[in-house]
Amino acid sequence: MTTSQQNEETRVVHLPKVSVCIPTYNGARYIEAAIESVLAQDYCSFEIVIVDNCSTDATKTIVFGYLSRNDKIRFFENAENIGLTANFNRCLDYAQGQYIKYLCVDDVLLPGCLQQMASELDVHPDVSLVCGGRLSIDDTGRSFGQRRYSERPGVFPGHSVITRCLYGGNFIGEPTAVMFRKSDAHSRFRTTLPQLMDMDMWFHLLEQGALSNIGAPVCAVRFHNMQMTHKNIESGKLIEDNISLFNEFSKKPYLLTTPWLKIRHRLMMTYRVWISRQFLEPTSRQNALGEYGIVPLYYLMPIVSGLVRLTRKIQSMY
Known part of the structure; x- marks a missing residue:
């Protein structure tokens, strides 16, 4: 050798x-x-x-x-x-x-x-x-x-x-x-x-x-302010990636979906669109909400998010 x-x-x-x-x-x-x-x-x-x-x-x-x-x-x-x-x-x-x-x-x-x-x-x-x-x-x-x-x-x-x-x-x-x-x-x-x-x-x-x-x-x-997540929200990639991944894998025959899971996904997408709202073109925002989210809930998000913040503040006091 x-x-x-x-x-x-x-x-x-x-x-x-x-x-x-x-x-x-x-x-x-x-x-x-x-x-x-x-x-x-x-x-x-x-x-x-x-x-x-x-x-x-x-x-x-x-x-x-x-x-x-x-x-x-x-x-x-x-x-x-x-x-x-x-x-x-x-x-x-x-x-x-x-x-x-x-x-x-x-x-x-x-x-x-x-x-x-x-x-x-x-x-x-x-x-x-x-x-x-x-x-x-x-x-x-x-x-x-x-x-x-x-x-x-x-x-x-x-x-x-x-x-x-x-x-x-x-x-x-x-x-x-x-x-x-x-x-x-x-x-x-x-x-x-x-x-x-x-x-x-x-x-x-x-x-x-x-x-x-x-x-x-x-x-x-x-978690800090320099993470890519912040940049991806500002560029609209948060929404684009979610839609792209969902379109690819939601068609897989092995998925075990239920009505609740489908509703949950729409709730999550509505929230994602809302936190990205100032960085999305109006047409892109409406298309994402119409196909993947819940339009009425989107307009209620300021109230919903306010209640969530209030609940967390109250919980932190105890």
């Missing part, structure tokens, strides 16, 4: 089980906390794949400080800014692990995250996607809520999960909240869906298998 063959064999043997992928653009403010949350995990077989999308801040300097003292981290730079979604796909291309764990640069993993999620894929060959609960944190790291697919941990049929999320919203969670097998990622994140590229990917994975839900929080997802 030649020296190059020996080196290749050694490389294959020591490939990590999990690739933690951190796509970043100007993430200097958060990337140290993200990296540290991975290095603190009690699971050993992982790599950290960081792909920088032409940052203009100190991101590269911070990462280089880690590269000099930790061989689990691999760093790549794009020659040009290819956009958020394409950078997610670039991470997937570089990943060497069997399992893919995304970590958005402004989020953090909680202790035990990798161990819990990888164990679900190890134990359940029929599971194509694992999700966990996630804490909601503000820009300072303060927790102000918790979200999850279900309080009940366990395995859920993929087609029923798609149905629930298509008609109700992304209960599965953001990229930081999931793990999946690289071999199941036959499709990629769609660059034409900047707002719902994650839910579209989860649906394609769930067409192949089941969802394993970990009820307890496994990560913390940060």
Whole structure:
């Protein structure tokens, strides 16, 4: 056996089980906390794949400080800014692990995250996607809520999960909240869906298998004013993506729809149009409401939203 063959064999043997992928653009403010949350995990077989999308801040300097003292981290730079979604796909291309764990640069993993999620894929060959609960944190790291697919941990049929999320919203969670097998990622994140590229990917994975839900929080997802969601609302992509995804998947023969789910979807679409109202052309707004929403409810939304805010204020007093 030649020296190059020996080196290749050694490389294959020591490939990590999990690739933690951190796509970043100007993430200097958060990337140290993200990296540290991975290095603190009690699971050993992982790599950290960081792909920088032409940052203009100190991101590269911070990462280089880690590269000099930790061989689990691999760093790549794009020659040009290819956009958020394409950078997610670039991470997937570089990943060497069997399992893919995304970590958005402004989020953090909680202790035990990798161990819990990888164990679900190890134990359940029929599971194509694992999700966990996630804490909601503000820009300072303060927790102000918790979200999850279900309080009940366990395995859920993929087609029923798609149905629930298509008609109700992304209960599965953001990229930081999931793990999946690289071999199941036959499709990629769609660059034409900047707002719902994650839910579209989860649906394609769930067409192949089941969802394993970990009820307890496994990560913390940060909310701040610079997130893409705000830009997507202002550009109208929130509505466009919802319509596009619904038109594609609502025709699937495996969906388990009910009258209530259809009504719920119209309620949700009415709310989405309302929060995007100042950024939509009148014709686009009316078309979206007429086909997917409830027109009378739209004009009542100022009253409804006011009651919701009042209820939350009263609840916070007790």
